[in-house]
Amino acid sequence: MSLDPKMEHVELQEDAFSDIEQLSREQLRELQWTRLRRQVAYNFRNSPYYRRSMEAAGMRPEDLKSWEDHARVPSMDKHDHRAAQEESLARFGHPFGMLVCKPLEALVMLSGTSGTTGLPTFYTVTARDLTLYSRLMARKLRRIGLRPGDRVLHGFSLSMMVGGQPLLQTLMNYGACVVPIGAEVGSRRLLEFARLVKPRAMVCTPSYAEYLAENCMEVLGRPIKDLGLELLMCGGEPGAGLPTVRARIEGAYGARLHDYTGVIHTFHGISCGAPDAWMHFTSEDYCVLELRDPDTRKPIPVQDGAIGEMLYTELGIEATPLMRYALGDVISISTQPCSCCGWRGISFKILGRADDMLIVKGVNVYPAAIRTVVASLTPRTTGQIRIQLDQPGHKVTPPLRLVVEHGEGVSEDQLPALKTELEALLHDKVKVRPDIRLVAPGSLARTHHKTKIIEVLAQD
Structure with a gap:
């Protein structure tokens, strides 16, 4: 179950802090293609689930000769993910045997959904995966002006699958000084900590940012703008990308608000200061993005103005590399250059959940x-x-x-x-x-x- 030495050499030698905007579209697609072929071969060799799935579709890694062939690889969603875990529980006594591509002793983190509607969906991470996730996070932090040593108040629930410990770890790996108080302590305690430690930035959901702003005067006797926060990173739900919501939060805090997505997967995006708040797809060299119609499941070209349910394939991942994975998010695409920061790659907005439609x-x-x-x-x-x-x-x-x-x-x-x-x-x-x-x-x-x-x- 070892990683292909060639794959390991190429991935670790790549400077994940580098700016993918320096690559032409052709160079980026060539880099994606090289990594994709290695990743598919790795998945097929090490995951019983992927091997069976591809064989059922009449495919082997050597059949991957074009992007059209990649579209023939069966997609998966959270229901397939949970079914694979349940099969693993029955066969191996634990939920990791069908999808995880590394020995269990190589894992350094297990993260999972709450499991309120059934078996939690687990996501596994090796040390090498965590390094890559941290570097992809670093790209976003650098773009918004956060620097190593800046104090960051953690306002997500610490028990959240992605916004909890995984986010803390990637922030610390970047060199930020994290204040891991978490939203569970309540707004009063969190606001008191903010007053005392004077963080430069805060991470939380946009609805919680609004809630804190509404309650700060009652708790501290002063508006939240007086806390001196300069940067807000909000994710986990729609809101930060809505111009009016963004304007309201920025006005209350006197800080820049950045919508973002991506921690322990390779689909990463973050908005800049542009009023339209498109998120820039900053990890395209480690992630293949596709769109499909949420009803018919027919493919939709990823081009300017396109709207569809997103699927993504992770590149360079060891533990549980997700392949043509449908999270259920419906997104819109822009390929127009950003008037604020000059971004020339793909930008996107998350419109909602396909299952919420x-x-x-x-x-x-x-x-x-x-x-x-x-x-x-x-x-x-x-x-x-x-x-x-x-x-x-x-x-x-x-x-x-x-x-x-x-x-x-x-x-x-x-x-x-x-x-x-x-x-x-x-x-x-x-x-x-x-x-x-x-x-x-x-x-x-x-x-x-x-x-x-x-x-x-x-x-x-």
């Missing part, structure tokens, strides 16, 4: 798109919403029920006009006309975990 009168509706419209009316709205469904599933019997917090200072007699405007905007932008109920600011619960926009109401 709702179908209303035949129209595909993503909750994040609804929140974008609602947030566009800030400060007359807070941007907080809940979509209420009678039952789980994609199909919604009209009307779609939507709860929206109105903003501070909106009087009772102004609510009908606000509701009418929201209905018209949503009909124009999202092509649905929901049944809107306006509630007072602060009515919808905030949490330091990911905020769930969709609520399934209990049935009588």
